Amino acid sequence: SYVLTQPPSVSVAPGETARITCGENNIGSKSVHWYQQKPGQAPVLVIYYDSDRPSGIPERFAGSNSGNSATLTISRVEAGDEADYYCQVWDSSSDHPVFGGGTKLTVL
Amino acid sequence: QVQLQESGPGLVEPSQTLSLTCTVSGASISSGTYSWSWVRQPAGKGLEWIGHIYISGTTNFNPSLKSRVAMSMDTSRNQFSLRLSSVTAADTAIYYCARAHGSTSIRWFDPWGQGTLVTVSS
Numbered sequence: 001s002y003v004l005t006q007p008p009s010v011s012v013a014p015g016e017t018a019r020i021t022c023g024e025n026n027i028g029s030k031s032v033h034w035y036q037q038k039p040g041q042a043p044v045l046v047i048y049y050d051s052d053r054p055s056g057i058p059e060r061f062a063g064s065n066s067g068n069s070a071t072l073t074i075s076r077v078e079a080g081d082e083a084d085y086y087c088q089v090w091d092s093s094s095d096h097p098v099f100g101g102g103t104k105l106t107v108l
Numbered sequence: 109q110v111q112l113q114e115s116g117p118g119l120v121e122p123s124q125t126l127s128l129t130c131t132v133s134g135a136s137i138s139s140g141t142y143s144w145s146w147v148r149q150p151a152g153k154g155l156e157w158i159g160h161i162y163i164s165g166t167t168n169f170n171p172s173l174k175s176r177v178a179m180s181m182d183t184s185r186n187q188f189s190l191r192l193s194s195v196t197a198a199d200t201a202i203y204y205c206a207r208a209h210g211s212t213s214i215r216w217f218d219p220w221g222q223g224t225l226v227t228v229s230s
Contacts, residue, residue, distance in 0.1 A: 030214075031210075031214040033216040035155075042222050043217070045216060045218040048210075088216065090213060090214055090215045090216075092213035095212075097208070097215065097217070101154050102154045
């Protein structure tokens with residue numbers, strides 16, 4: 001069983017780069033997906049297969065995954081990026097998803 | 109463009125059964141290798157997977173909820189449904205339906221419904 005560990009909060013100034021991590025032993029062997037959830041809204045997929053972006057997601061959003069940590073990187077952060085971000089993997093042995101606890105991104 | 113929309117009562121009494129329906133537009137729930145899922149989120153908390161159903165009728169549920177959950181599909185209406193029995197205040201949450209796709213070992217959720225708030229209270 002997987003337990004995905006995310007920092008509760010990350011703060012960054014506008015125009016800077018935000019990095020949100022998702023940790024689990026040997027997570028690099030899994031595919032990690034990321035969701036953005038703005039206040040009062042449903043989650044939106046921003047990264048899948050570690051680093052692929054769905055259509056409509058800005059290139060400022062990038063993902064990487066290696067070793068024991070996956071990272072969502074948001075470049076040139078804007079006020080509109082302020083949201084909760086969740087990582088997710090699929091536990092194929094149990095056929096169910098595992099979500100991280102979520103990270104609140106604050107744009108200072 | 110695929111869209112999902114949850115519907116159902118916003119208020120359920122304790123010990124009763126919560127019933128929600130997700131209507132899918134822009135795609136047939138009968139096609140592809142998707143799984144159709146329910147995820148909930150208590151106020152101020154993270155995402156909790158409830159379960160999913162495949163077009164084959166195969167279901168899989170969160171072990172912590174398994175004894176109280178049932179799911180079904182109505183392909184003629186392009187809908188799938190959730191039933192959660194013996195609810196308590198702890199089941200108060202926003203309930204989302206979502207489509208999961210990918211392979212048997214790599215799946216992600218896209219799109220999601222807008223969510224519906226269900227409050228358990230007398």
